[in-house]
Amino acid sequence: MLGVAGPALAHNVLVSSNPLAGSSVETGPATITLTFDQPVNGGPGLNAVSVVSPDGGHWEGVGEPTVRDNVVTAQLRPLGPAGEYTVSYRILSADGHPVTESLKFTLTKAGSGTPAPASEIAAANPAATSTAGGTADGGGGVPIWVWILGAVVLLGGGVFLALRGGVKEDSR
Template sequence: MKPTIMTAAILATALILGAQSADAHSKKEETQPADGAVLDMSPSAVAMRFDMPMRVTLISLTDQDGTAHDLTRTDNMQPVSEFSATPPVLPTGQYTVEWRGLAADGHPMQGAFSFEISN
C-alpha cells in the first residue's frame, strides 16, 4: 500500500472504532410516562432511568402552548441512575419533557419525551 492509502485506512478504522466507543456512554433506558403515552390523569411523577449514573443538569416540562410547568426534584443535582421529579396537577393536553445531563464519563447528554393527558 502507498503511504496515503495506508493513512486513509488507519483514519477510517479510527473513526469506526471511535463511533463504536461512543455507544458506551450512558443512555436513557426508560421514561415515566412512557414516550408517546396517553394518560387518563396527570402523572404523579416524571421519571427517567439511565444505564449509568447521570447528573441531570436541566429538566423542563412544557405544554402544547409552550407554557412551562414547574417540576420539583429531589436529586440535589447528584448523579443518579433513576431520576424523578414531581409535576403539579396537569390539565388535559400534550406535554414535552426535555432534559440535559452529564454522564458518569463526563459526556454531555440530552433528550426529550412526550405524553398526553386526555379525558
C-alpha cells in the first residue's frame, strides 16, 4: 500500500426541512428550518435563505438566517398567495465549500401577507437574491475533480518511475 486514506471531505447534505420538501401546508410557516448531515459554518454573510412565491414575491424575513450546529433557521413574513413556493438556500458547508440548492412546498390556502420590497431584501440579506441560480459546488473556482485527477496522475507517474528503476546509465 502506498499511503493511508484520510477522512473524506464532503459537502453538507440536507437531511430534513420544515416544511418538508414537496409537502402541502394549509397555513404558511413562520420560519424555514433546514437540517443538514454536518455542522454548518456560521457568520455574517455566509448563509442565505430565500422564499419565493408563484408570482415572484420574496417572503423571507429581515435579517440573516441563524445557524446552530447543523440547523439553519430563517424567519418568514406571513405568506400570501396559494401555490408552490421555492425555498432556495446557500450555506457554507463544513468542508468550507458553499452549497446551493432549493426545495419546494405548496401553500394550499392563501394567506394575508404581502411580499417584502426588493430593496428590503437586498439590504437585509444581499445573498438571498442570488441563491436561486447557483450550483451545488459554489459556481466558482476549479472543480474538485480536477485536483483529484491531477493528484492521481502525479501519483501514478511516481509509481511508474519507482517501479521502472529510474534511468539506467550508459555503459562505456
